[in-house]
Amino acid sequence: MSQPPPASTAPAFAEMTVGHHRLALLKDGAQAYPAMLAAIAGAQRTVCLETYILRSDRTGQRFAEALAERAAAGVEVSVLFDAWGSSVSSSFLDELRRAGVRPLAFRPIELSAPFGKVARRDHRKALIVDGAIAFIGGLNISDDYAAPEDGGAGWRDTHLRIEGPAAAELQYFFLRTWQRAGGPPVDGERYGYDARRPDPAVQIISNDLPRRRHRHGIRDAYRQAIERARRRIFITNAYFLPPLRIIHALAAAARRGVDVRIMVAGTTDVPAVLLASRAIYGHLLDAGARLFEWRGRVLHAKTAVVDGSWATVGSTNLDSQSLRMNIEANAVITHRGFAGAMERMFTEDLASCREITVARWIRRPLWERAASWTAYLARDWL
Incomplete structure (x- = not known):
C-alpha cells in the first residue's frame, strides 16, 4: 500500500471532562478523521473498527495504512464492515490481511438467506482503541466525509471521541457482533476494561x-x-x-x-x-x-x-x-x-x-x- 498524504487537522468543536470521561465533539471528517488516525497510531494492544461503509478510496487507503502499521507492530487489529454498505476490492482486503489486519464482512449477501437476516445490517460506526478510547457517530470510512482539501466531498456529519469507561462498553458491543458475524477468536488477554465504574453521565446504547x-x-x-x-x-x-x-x-x-x-x-x-x-x-x-x-x-x-x-x-x-x-x-x-x-x-x-x-x-x-x-x-x- 502506498502511503497517502496525511489528513488535514482541525481542532475539535468542543472538548470537556464529563465525570470519568474526556469528551471531544467532532464536526465533519476534517475534525474526526485526524483524531481517529491519531488514536490508531497510538494503539498498544487492540484496534476495533466497525463501519457500515468501507471503501477502497483515498480515505479507505489512509485508514488501511494506519491499521496495517499497527498490525505490523503486534497490535491485534480487527475490522468489521457491512457487506451491503461497503465497496472494497479483493486486492484491498488481501493487502490488509497480508499486513496482519483481520477484516470481516458482516452478513455477505446470500440469495438463500432468510429475508430478515439479509435486511438487518450493521449500521454502527465505531472505533475502539485499547478499550480506553472510542469514537462513535455518523461517519463512515469514505471520501464522502473527508474534507475537500483532502480530496473529499465534505459531507456534514458529527462524531464523538470518548476517553473513559464508556469506551469499554462500546468494545463489548463490538466483540459481541464480531463473534456473531463469525470472526476469528480474539486474544482475550489484550482486551482490558476500565476499572472505574460505568458513569451514568456517559452511556452507550445499542x-x-x-x-x-x-x-x-x-x-x-x-x-x-x-x-x-x-x-x-x-x-x-x-x-x-x-x-x-x-x-x-x-x-x-x-x-x-x-x-x-x-x-x-x-x-x-x-x-x-x-x-x-x-x-x-x-x-x-x-x-x-x-x-x-x-x-x-x-x-x-x-x-x-x-x-x-x-x-x-x-x-x-x-x-x-x-x-x-x-x-x-x-x-x-x-x-x-x-x-x-x-x-x-x-x-x-x-x-x-x-x-x-x-x-x-x-x-x-x-x-x-x-x-x-x-x-x-x-x-x-x-
Missing part, C-alpha cells in the same frame, strides 16, 4: 442483541427524552422518518410550548427519504414545531439535544430501518456543558438551512404532494 425486547433501547431513549422535555428539543437527523409514537411525542411537546426544531437533509444522497419525510411536515407544523432543510453539502448527522442537559450522538437514523432492524449505537450524555456545545453546533448549522414555514408548505405543488405520499407509503423500506 440494539445489537438478538432478543426483540432489547431492540428498542435507542428508540425508547429518544421518546422518553422528548416526553420529558419542558423547554427545547433540537434534532438533526439526515433520514427523518420516525415511527408514529415519536411523531406524536414531538407534536405533543410543541403543543405544550416546547421549542421543537428539527433539521433534516434537504441535500441528500437518498431523495426518496426526503420526499417521504415531507409527508409528515404538516402534522408537525400544525402542532407548532419548526422544520429546517439543510442546503449545500450532504447532511448525514444523527444527533439530538433536549432542554440543554440531555444529548445523543450516534449512528441511528430516526427511521424504521435503524430503529427496528439495523445494528446501531448511540452515546447518550447527560451534562449541561456538553449539551450546550451541541446546542451551539445546531444553532450554527441553522445558517445553512431553509426553514419550511406553513405558508411555504401550503404552496407546494401537487406533484410534490403526490410524490411525498407515494414515498411515505414505502417508508419501512427506505
